[in-house]
Amino acid sequence: MSNPITSIKLVLLGEAAVGKSSIVLRFVSNDFSENKEPTIGAAFLTQRVNINDHTVKFEIWDTAGQERFASLAPMYYRNAQAALVVYDVTKPQSFIKARHWVKELHEQASKNIIIALVGNKIDILEDNENERKVAREEAEKLAEEEGLLFFETSAKTGTNISEVFLGIGEKIPLKGLEDEHNNNGLNVTEDQRINLANTANASENASACSC
Amino acid sequence: MGEEMDTEYDVIVLGTGITECILSGLLSVDGKKVLHIDKQDHYGGESASVNLSQLYSQFKKNPIGKDEIESKFGKDRDWNVDLIPKFLMANGELTNILVHTDVTRYVEFKQVSGSYVFKQGKIYKVPATEMEAISSPLMGIFEKRRMKKFLEWISSCKEDEISTHQGLDLDKNTMDEVYYKFGLGNSTKEFIGHAMALWTNDDYLQQPARPSYERVLLYCQSVARYGKSPYLYPLYGLGELPQGFARLSAIYGGTYMLDTPIEKVLYTDNDSENGNFEGVQTKLGTFKAPLVIADPTYFSHKCKSTGQRVIRAICILNHPVPNTGDADSLQIIIPQSQVGRKNDIYIAIVSDAHNVCSKGHYLAIISTIVETEAPHIELEPAFKLLGPIEEKFMGIADLFEPKEDGSKDNIYLSKSYDASSHFESMTDDVKDIYFRVTGHPLVLKKRNDEDAQEE
Numbered sequence A: 001m002s003n004p005i006t007s008i009k010l011v012l013l014g015e016a017a018v019g020k021s022s023i024v025l026r027f028v029s030n031d032f033s034e035n036k037e038p039t040i041g042a043a044f045l046t047q048r049v050n051i052n053d054h055t056v057k058f059e060i061w062d063t064a065g066q067e068r069f070a071s072l073a074p075m076y077y078r079n080a081q082a083a084l085v086v087y088d089v090t091k092p093q094s095f096i097k098a099r100h101w102v103k104e105l106h107e108q109a110s111k112n113i114i115i116a117l118v119g120n121k122i123d124i125l126e127d128n129e130n131e132r133k134v135a136r137e138e139a140e141k142l143a144e145e146e147g148l149l150f151f152e153t154s155a156k157t158g159t160n161i162s163e164v165f166l167g168i169g170e171k172i173p174l175k176g177l178e179d180e181h182n183n184n185g186l187n188v189t190e191d192q193r194i195n196l197a198n199t200a201n202a203s204e205n206a207s208a209c210s211c
Numbered sequence B: 001m002g003e004e005m006d007t008e009y010d011v012i013v014l015g016t017g018i019t020e021c022i023l024s025g026l027l028s029v030d031g032k033k034v035l036h037i038d039k040q041d042h043y044g045g046e047s048a049s050v051n052l053s054q055l056y057s058q059f060k061k062n063p064i065g066k067d068e069i070e071s072k073f074g075k076d077r078d079w080n081v082d083l084i085p086k087f088l089m090a091n092g093e094l095t096n097i098l099v100h101t102d103v104t105r106y107v108e109f110k111q112v113s114g115s116y117v118f119k120q121g122k123i124y125k126v127p128a129t130e131m132e133a134i135s136s137p138l139m140g141i142f143e144k145r146r147m148k149k150f151l152e153w154i155s156s157c158k159e160d161e162i163s164t165h166q167g168l169d170l171d172k173n174t175m176d177e178v179y180y181k182f183g184l185g186n187s188t189k190e191f192i193g194h195a196m197a198l199w200t201n202d203d204y205l206q207q208p209a210r211p212s213y214e215r216v217l218l219y220c221q222s223v224a225r226y227g228k229s230p231y232l233y234p235l236y237g238l239g240e241l242p243q244g245f246a247r248l249s250a251i252y253g254g255t256y257m258l259d260t261p262i263e264k265v266l267y268t269d270n271d272s273e274n275g276n277f278e279g280v281q282t283k284l285g286t287f288k289a290p291l292v293i294a295d296p297t298y299f300s301h302k303c304k305s306t307g308q309r310v311i312r313a314i315c316i317l318n319h320p321v322p323n324t325g326d327a328d329s330l331q332i333i334i335p336q337s338q339v340g341r342k343n344d345i346y347i348a349i350v351s352d353a354h355n356v357c358s359k360g361h362y363l364a365i366i367s368t369i370v371e372t373e374a375p376h377i378e379l380e381p382a383f384k385l386l387g388p389i390e391e392k393f394m395g396i397a398d399l400f401e402p403k404e405d406g407s408k409d410n411i412y413l414s415k416s417y418d419a420s421s422h423f424e425s426m427t428d429d430v431k432d433i434y435f436r437v438t439g440h441p442l443v444l445k446k447r448n449d450e451d452a453q454e455e
Ligand SMILES: Nc1nc2c(ncn2[C@@H]2O[C@H](COP(=O)(O)OP(=O)(O)OP(=O)(O)O)[C@@H](O)[C@H]2O)c(=O)[nH]1
Pocket: A014, A015, A016, A017, A018, A019, A020, A021, A022, A023, A033, A034, A035, A036, A037, A038, A039, A065, A120, A121, A122, A123, A124, A153, A154, A155, A156, A157
């Protein structure tokens, strides 16, 4: 018998090029790419982590650039249990944007969403602390006021990346087995939800009319 | 946002209705560079789901304020009211497209609990299983046997085995001749034609049987897939569908701009009469592409009326629909002949079980093709079935279709959403536009993204 699994929908928000996709890539594949293209192709990744004797499965939604012209769909926030609001510690503008996203999440997302404020690219500061354009204290203050988790990270070196996700995992109320998404059954559950993707399970003999 | 952005695209798509969003998604997956624009500040165009404030301001001359709305109907944000009522056929083409594009990752579906048909003043459940059929009061015992023979023929008929056709030619015989062969009576014909084949009028009787045969088969296969009814419905409303396909498009590189009206359409030689599409001018700049896909509202001068108008009435109830066993969702079909009309009346009912309204509420959307000068009176038989109605929003929509096929000016236009109760005509339009735009038929392949590791 395996651990109980809790699925968590986690969404990423932040200005373009702050490193949202890089953080996910580091977390999911422990990888980094210098010239990461703007997000294309993969914007739905999953990663499991064990927290105590519980497994948390993160379903990670990347914005796919839809935030760029204020075109993020309500679907994106829908049912999200956690959000990473990411800024670049060397870009003050990106912190202003982060404030905006925190506000937006409080308005649009579910009430008990867990939000982590993430200042990324701290590796750049190692060579030259003058590059820092967003004071740690300023971000800590925002996090305190708004009830956010706060981390400074580097997707490049991996600093603090898993801490972000573990921190969120620890704050999520863990669910029992009954809430687990069952990907093997027909998934016509009690409340008639249907897993459409499971074509193999739909009645094979579909041409036989049962009317 | 101060970002430099590309100005040249392979395709510009205008309007984020479901037709446009599916095409945008499919073309992005094909590797085309797509720019997708909507003049409105939300996804979905005509096929959006809206909250109550939006609904009031769209339909009422003197809309009530948000506070009053919330004191009456609960939280505004709990409401996602469809503007166009439709259900998905479980085995239909939209389901197929959703599965093949993996948009099923973003949208959850529920079965619709039942399908009902109106007969002589009462509503009856359309039998979904053999057991239900045997006990259904819709048909007498002998008629049931004939019906059984007919359905056996439907499911055993094979294109290349003449013997299975039982002497009928689907392309020559009319549907009425098919009914005659099986000795089916008028009320059974009505049941098959309207509640199963989902024809909205009786024109099909004198036409070749094939489309009717295919529709009955689709109905049966859809029922067989999950039981209960042939229909599915997405949690949070139909507006999730365009959003899901828009996300697909964006993931494959599509660029999205909402709240961006088209200030000017650019034509070659500055000739809006005979020129080809060249691009669009917006507040965010000028964008060019060799072709455009759009809904009729962006090019009204290039569309014509189909001659049909649809009336839709959105009703808020605070109780389940009477005589439906408190079903959380259902369809009721009122066949035209039952109420002396030419076109059927449909009622689509969903509830808080689908996260489209606040707890304890039900949404019933009535629709039909307008036949008289007093269209709201045409809906009376449907209102009567619903019991007390808390609030009503009525609107009449003209249906439009493009005058030309786009080959001359590279402007490819979709059709308005029709009065049918499902998405089959919409997906026909998608496939047709896809073919005209790309020059090859749509072949659905399983989406293949290496990066997305799924267990
Ligand atoms: N030095 C440094 N560079 C980083 C770090 N994280 C990301 N980058 C770089 O920043 C650039 C943008 O990273 P992405 O992960 O694509 O950023 P994004 O937020 O997903 O961008 P969009 O998808 O375009 O919104 C890439 O060139 C990355 O290599 C980091 O921690 N340190």
